[in-house]
Amino acid sequence: TDMWRLLLVLVCGTSSALVRVPLRRVSSIRTQLRASGELEAFLKGHHPDTFNRRYAQCFPPGTPSLRLGRSSERIYNFMDAQYFGEISLGTPEQNFSVVFDTGSADLWVPSSYCVSQACVLHRNFRAFKSTSFHHDGRMFGIHYGSGHMMGVMARDTLKVANVTIQNQEFGESIYEPGTTFVMARFDGVLGMGYPALTENLGNPVFDNMLVQKTLDEPVFSFYLSRRTGNGSLEGELLLGGIDEELYDGQINWLPVTAKAYWQIKIDSVAVQGESVFCPRGCQAIVDTGTSLITGPTNDILFLQQLIGATPTNTGEFLINCARLTSLPQVTFVLGGKEYTLTAEHYVRKEMLEDKELCFSGFQAVDMASSQGPMWILGDVFLRQYYSVFDRGQDRVGFAPARHITEE
Known part of the structure; x- marks a missing residue:
């Protein structure tokens, strides 16, 4: 019975360690x-x-x-x-x-x-x-x-x-x-x-x-899916660890550069393989509370031109839905690794009555930091990449999200 009690303690003791x-x-x-x-x-x-x-x-x-x-x-x-x-x-x-x-x-x-x-x-x-x-x-x-x-x-x-x-x-x-x-x-x-x-x-x-020592590890992870309300997993926050079922490959770790936001360094931003923005590196925050990807006004306005997006009177940028397959890829280089978004990833589609509208997922926001202007990697980015926030080692990790029910 002592053995069973020990097993129970071991099993029950770790039951609250991973919180979904x-x-x-x-x-x-x-x-x-x-x-x-x-x-x-x-x-x-x-x-x-x-x-x-x-x-x-x-x-x-x-x-x-x-x-x-x-x-x-x-x-x-x-x-x-x-x-x-x-x-x-x-x-x-x-x-x-x-x-x-x-x-x-x-x-x-x-x-x-x-x-x-x-x-x-x-x-x-x-x-x-x-x-x-x-x-x-x-x-x-x-x-x-x-x-x-x-x-x-x-x-x-x-x-x-x-x-x-x-x-x-x-x-x-x-x-x-x-x-x-x-x-x-x-x-x-x-x-x-x-x-x-x-x-x-x-x-x-x-x-x-x-x-209060309620978790096994000082880590939390986000999985954000591309789907809404069809019975598949729409998203998950995991407190206390990482769910290896929800991503492919290895996690690439990036050190936090300033401990307020989850702030990291971007090596560069490339369009169709050519480094166009922040060639000497810049700062970004990883933000689950922002839906889009934002950057300094001048950079984003140029990026909107490069992807053929035109401004509307609501401050958004429209893209011709018929042209999505011909639009350039936008790549963020983080910790030496390439994180590439195709138009399918960075364009937001919306139905207005019976018409499909396509909006750019990039937005101009001027946000300063002591290390220069900042980009924000919001949900447009985080839907493609499983993200891990590690307070123990002050780092953020990314790996390609596994969209199980969506292929």
């Missing part, structure tokens, strides 16, 4: 607005400058997130966010869907005290119903690329799949002006960046998992 969080892929806010004919009006009202002027007086004076230029430091493009998973907060559990976002480090969900229209349409946290809730009282503000929010800080028990984190600090959103979050299919955001990236909401969730 299924991710759903749904249509983005931008797609919904386009379908309802409201996209242009929405973009006018949510331009950061207009937004700042309109809502600045609604926030306490000196809210750090309202400082001009702040939105360029913290890139959330939730207009295009598509992948969400479930978490729960409180005792008994209250469920929320969140974007697991490597481009931020805070956790927030809407509060039952929220006064914004967005909160009416989403699940709200009811602090008074949780026996494990701790009130904090401090205020916080977060400035997004496409909106602001403000709220109060709190602590409670968090569950992600079968892992429980005690005393997790998080934000209860009380004010989400504008309509960005009204359309969102997710309730909140769970940031997975380094602690340096937090606004002021305490220890990030993954750091608390490490402190």
